[in-house]
Amino acid sequence: QSVLTQPPSVSGAPGQRVTISCTGSNSNIGSGYDVHWYQHLPGTAPKLLIYGNNKRPSGVPDRFSGSKSGTSASLAITGLQAEDEADYYCQSFDSSLLGWLFGAGTKLTVL
Amino acid sequence: QVQLVESGGGVVQPGTSLRLSCAASGFDFSNYGLHWVRQAPGKGLDWVAVIWHDGSDKYYADSVKGRFTISRDNSKSTLFLQMNSLRAEDTAMYYCARDVDGYNGWDYWGQGTLVTVSS
Numbered sequence: 001q002s003v004l005t006q007p008p009s010v011s012g013a014p015g016q017r018v019t020i021s022c023t024g025s026n027s028n029i030g031s032g033y034d035v036h037w038y039q040h041l042p043g044t045a046p047k048l049l050i051y052g053n054n055k056r057p058s059g060v061p062d063r064f065s066g067s068k069s070g071t072s073a074s075l076a077i078t079g080l081q082a083e084d085e086a087d088y089y090c091q092s093f094d095s096s097l098l099g100w101l102f103g104a105g106t107k108l109t110v111l
Numbered sequence: 112q113v114q115l116v117e118s119g120g121g122v123v124q125p126g127t128s129l130r131l132s133c134a135a136s137g138f139d140f141s142n143y144g145l146h147w148v149r150q151a152p153g154k155g156l157d158w159v160a161v162i163w164h165d166g167s168d169k170y171y172a173d174s175v176k177g178r179f180t181i182s183r184d185n186s187k188s189t190l191f192l193q194m195n196s197l198r199a200e201d202t203a204m205y206y207c208a209r210d211v212d213g214y215n216g217w218d219y220w221g222q223g224t225l226v227t228v229s230s
Contacts, residue, residue, distance in 0.1 A: 036217075097172075
């Protein structure tokens with residue numbers, strides 16, 4: 001089954017660093033397809049946070065960074081701020097489904 | 112500035128149809144692929160369908176294949192999603208999203224339109 005697995009939740013205190021993992025398979029991340037990350041506050045438009053595994057769109061603070069290795073990817077957020085509290089989704093293309101996959105999302109709580 | 116505005120959502124009965132629209136502005140609509148994505152209550156984002164910039168190719172998630180049809184009118188900068196044979200599990204907020212270039216994510220999204228399928 002083609003899925004991207006994320007932890008349901010992560011938390012950290014203001015100023016701390018957190019990471020969110022995204023584990024895929026050989027039909028998506030492991031096939032070389034790029035991983036993108038989105039920040040989403042329910043009821044609002046999702047925001048592209050990281051594209052192409054580790055690139056930041058203009059306007060996204062450098063506190064956000066992405067990486068990819070093998071069949072997994074990670075999003076790191078340093079210097080946590082209250083405004084970072086949101087849901088975070090990883091995304092990649094899947095060659096078995098011939099479509100795009102999202103992880104189930106990770107809820108970030110800033111303590 | 113780039114804007115995507117969805118409309119057409121509502122409350123409908125199972126088995127009926129609904130047509131969503133996504134009106135775009137602020138960019139050359141005919142140069143971009145576009146997606147529909149949905150989020151069921153309490154669930155995560157779920158890709159629904161994509162259409163190429165010129166409408167030449169379309170792909171669907173298995174869950175909607177044969178029931179939903181994506182289309183676009185480049186002369187009116189509008190994306191559509193025709194949803195037939197609606198089921199309770201289609202209840203969700205539906206978002207349209209602009210694909211940067213097929214490789215670099217989806218850079219603009221609308222605010223969504225809510226579809227509720229209930230008897």
